[in-house]
Amino acid sequence: MSLVPTFVLMDDNKWYKNPSLGEKNWFICFDDDDPIELVIKEKDYKEGLTPDVIFAKIGAIAKVTSRPIRSGLRCFDSKFHFSGAVAFWIEIKNKPSVKFLRDHDGVSDKPPQQDCVFYDFKEIYRP
Numbered sequence: 001m002s003l004v005p006t007f008v009l010m011d012d013n014k015w016y017k018n019p020s021l022g023e024k025n026w027f028i029c030f031d032d033d034d035p036i037e038l039v040i041k042e043k044d045y046k047e048g049l050t051p052d053v054i055f056a057k058i059g060a061i062a063k064v065t066s067r068p069i070r071s072g073l074r075c076f077d078s079k080f081h082f083s084g085a086v087a088f089w090i091e092i093k094n095k096p097s098v099k100f101l102r103d104h105d106g107v108s109d110k111p112p113q114q115d116c117v118f119y120d121f122k123e124i125y126r127p
Helices: 042-046 051-058
Strands: 006-009 015-017 020-023 026-029 036-041 062-064 069-075 082-092 101-103 117-119
Touching: 036 042, 036 051, 042 082, 051 062
Parallel strands: 006 117
Antiparallel strands: 006 015, 020 026, 020 101, 026 036, 036 082, 062 082, 069 082
């Protein structure tokens, strides 16, 4: 559970509050006290949808930093349909594309002055 919001600098150079990226069978989420998480539908992962395939698709300079984590049931759409999932902790070194933005709680031209975590893909820091 996040205690403070996360702000992510995307490739349009805007800061997105609590964003998630993804498509119907995978998503990436950001947290204030856990690494960035990539979650893939278990069925699609078994059929070859790996982190490297997703990284290539979205143009991410990224790497997996954990073994696959069986993640139980996770929600992949707004209709609250749950599916078995596999999760990975990941590191991303470049700004994510807004093209894959699924959801967020607001956007600004600069990070706000409040308790939060900023992801600028150079380092993670707290104000």
